[in-house]
Amino acid sequence: MTAEEREAFLAEVHVGVVAIERPDRAPLAVPIWYGYRPGGEVLLWTSPDSVKGKLIKAAGRFAITAQVEDWPYRYVTAEGPVVGFDEPAPADEVRAIAIRYLGQEEGEKFFAENFQAEGSVLIRMRPERWLSTDYRKA
Structure with a gap:
């Protein structure tokens, strides 16, 4: 893919899989919702006390993969340093991620039921x- 194609693909709605290094085990790889706009940062919303939150903070970087699981297959992996650890997570950014995955109505509902500023973090990674x-x- 060209640079423009891969950034556009990452900006599409996919469940991402983040991979984070661990000192004593294989990397942690878990699915996650994310936010991304071409040329911008990858945004993850999680708890700073979660396993992934702690590992990302310690590692200072992570990788994310998004894919299409049907033929013809496509995927993009982006990796880079953490450039922001916004705690508490900004409500507008979290709302946008929920709406991205669930649509306006269900996203607003999910946000209202699940967002708590205290105990949440928005992690920013620059690919x-x-x-x-x-x-x-091919």
Whole structure:
């Protein structure tokens, strides 16, 4: 994929999988909702006390993969440093992530039922390295 194609793909709605290094085990890899706009930062909303929250803070970086699971397969992986650890998480950013995945009505409902500023963090990662494949071009 070109740089523009991979950024546009990452900006589409996919459940991402984040991978975070651990000192004594294999990397942690877990699915997550995320936010991204081309040229911007990858945004993750989580608890700073969660396993992924603690590991990301300790590592100072992570990778995220988004994919299409049907043929022709496509995927994008972006990795980079954490450039922000906004605690408490800004409500507007969290609301936008919920709406991205659930649509306006259900996203607002999910946000109202699940958002608590205290005990949540918005993690910002600036992509520096990319890996991508688009089998539609094969």
